[in-house]
Amino acid sequence: MAKSSDPPVVLVHRPTSMDFMDEILSRNFRIVNTHTSSEPIPISISTQATSARAFLNIGMLKVTDELLSHLPSLQIIVLTSVGVDHIDLSACKRRGVAVTNAGTAFSEDAADCAVGLLISVLRRISAADRYVRSGNWGKSGDFQLGSKVSGKRVGIVGLGSIGFHVAKRLEPFGCIISYNSRSQKPDVPYPYYPDILSLAAENDVLILCCSLTDQTYHIVNREVMDWLGKDGVIINVGRGKLIDEKEMVKCLVQGVISGAGLDVFENEPVVPEELFGLDNVVLSPHAAVATPGSLNNVAEVALANLKAFFSNRPLISPVQLD
Numbered sequence: 001m002a003k004s005s006d007p008p009v010v011l012v013h014r015p016t017s018m019d020f021m022d023e024i025l026s027r028n029f030r031i032v033n034t035h036t037s038s039e040p041i042p043i044s045i046s047t048q049a050t051s052a053r054a055f056l057n058i059g060m061l062k063v064t065d066e067l068l069s070h071l072p073s074l075q076i077i078v079l080t081s082v083g084v085d086h087i088d089l090s091a092c093k094r095r096g097v098a099v100t101n102a103g104t105a106f107s108e109d110a111a112d113c114a115v116g117l118l119i120s121v122l123r124r125i126s127a128a129d130r131y132v133r134s135g136n137w138g139k140s141g142d143f144q145l146g147s148k149v150s151g152k153r154v155g156i157v158g159l160g161s162i163g164f165h166v167a168k169r170l171e172p173f174g175c176i177i178s179y180n181s182r183s184q185k186p187d188v189p190y191p192y193y194p195d196i197l198s199l200a201a202e203n204d205v206l207i208l209c210c211s212l213t214d215q216t217y218h219i220v221n222r223e224v225m226d227w228l229g230k231d232g233v234i235i236n237v238g239r240g241k242l243i244d245e246k247e248m249v250k251c252l253v254q255g256v257i258s259g260a261g262l263d264v265f266e267n268e269p270v271v272p273e274e275l276f277g278l279d280n281v282v283l284s285p286h287a288a289v290a291t292p293g294s295l296n297n298v299a300e301v302a303l304a305n306l307k308a309f310f311s312n313r314p315l316i317s318p319v320q321l322d
Contacts, residue, residue, distance in 0.1 A: 006030065008310045009051070011071070013041070014058035020295045021058060021080075024303055042070045054078065054306060057087075065091035076309045080298045082106055082162075082289075083239055084319055085212040093321035100305040103317030104161040105297035106289035111165030113288035114207050114237045117261025118154075118170075120282045121233050122147045127279035147231075147258075150174045155203035157196060157219065158210025158238065159185055166207055178203065181210070196220070200227040205235065212239035222247040225257050232257045237288040240265040249274045252281060263288040 010029040014021075025031055032052060034041055041061070053075045057063060063077060065088050076098045077087065084101055092099055120126050124146035131143050151174050156163045159179040167177045167190060178191040180199045185192070193199040196219055200206060206228060210216050220234065220243040228234070234257065236243060245266040251257045252275070259280035265271050268286055275281050304316045 008054065008306075010306060011052040011055045011074075012058065013056070013061050018058050021056075021299045021302065024299055025056070028303065029306065042067060054309060056080075056302060056306070060086050063087045063092075068092070068095055068097065076100070076305075076315075078302050078305050078309075079319075080302055083211050085239060085241075089319070089321050098309070098315065099319040099321065100302075100315050100317050101319050102298045103301050105301045106294045107161040107165050109291045109294040110162045110209070110237050110288045111169055113263060113284065114162075114166050114209065114235050114261075115169045117235050117237070117263065117282055117284065118205060118207065118233065119149055121235070121259040121261045121280065122149050122152070124279065126282045130279075151176070152205055153178070153203040154205045154207060155179065155193070155199040156190075157181075157199070157206060157208045157242075159188065159190070160209065160211075162237070163207070163209035164188075166209060196224055197227055200224045200232070203228070204231060205233045207235040208238040208242050210238050210242065212241055217241055218244045220244065220248070222251070225251045228257055230255055230258060233259045233261070235261040237263045240268060245272060252278055 007028065007030045009032060010025065011032050011034065012025065013034040016035060050071070051073045052071060053073055055071065055074055055076070056078045058080045060081065063086065068074065068088070068091055074095070074097050077092065077100075079087070079099065079101045082102045084099065087099060089099065124144065128143050131137055137143065153176045154170055156166055156177065156179040159167070159181045163179065167179070170177060178193060178199060180193045180196050193202070206220065208220065210219070218241065222244065225232070225234075225248065234243070234248070243266075248260065249272050252260060261282040263284040264286050271283065275283060301317055308315050
């Protein structure tokens with residue numbers, strides 16, 4: 001039986017490479033790892049941690065009702081992601097399990113990446129880099145012109161912390177910002193569009209920063225891309241399933257839209273091969289939030305949530321389960 005002075009037990013699952021929290025966790029808790037077991041996760045959980053009250057999910061492990069059934073003592077799931085689409089929130093609510101996420105720990109880095117993708121697509125920076133490296137500059141002459149960033153009309157889908165940071169970064173470029181969100185934000189100076197079709201019709205660029213829900217699944221479909229038009233650009237630092245990926249590929253190939261900067265995809269790590277040969281597309285391996293600074297931030301948030309839970313204090317970044 002554990003003594004009251006023993007460090008609390010925390011069940012941890014993470015991809016093998018994501019060890020950025022190992023040291024800080026081991027100083028504060030007794031860690032039970034699931035990713036080191038050769039057994040399937042439900043089995044390794046049930047044999048190692050039926051008494052665990054806290055589960056730290058680093059990465060995108062799907063937490064289903066069936067998985068939760070193997071953790072009868074669980075009271076909290078601490079996530080290192082902002083998105084919660086991999087968590088069965090209804091099951092958590094029914095079982096009385098609290099959930100926390102990364103809060104705003106990643107916001108600035110995700111916004112930086114979104115703006116970087118936009119500049120790279122419009123100014124064709126990645127394509128220009130390939131052009132020079134291939135020797136084509138000397139063989140074929142001047143490179144095809146890109147498009148200016150300044151003055152672009154930019155529609156942000158999801159004006160939460162990330163979306164707001166994107167807007168603030170684009171203001172100095174003279175970009176004209178508008179947005180669509182679940183509801184209109186008070187005290188926000190940007191025009192609000194209640195639906196994404198009208199947002200697409202009035203903008204040159206759509207930047208997706210919203211979370212993935214049943215309501216936002218494939219929120220960018222063929223009709224939205226038709227309204228965005230042949231000069232339109234899509235940037236996605238949210239979730240891959242926000243876009244109908246098959247239709248997007250067709251639109252990019254056929255010139256229905258002008259370009260895309262994509263950090264996320266529908267079936268990661270699988271990326272449609274048709275995108276590889278397109279110079280009007282910039283690809284990133286779901287790395288928008290992955291900098292040493294943001295990882296330090298999220299480690300601090302996760303640790304603070306765990307300490308708050310075990311001390312019976314208010315959680316730092318709780319997720320609404322309603």
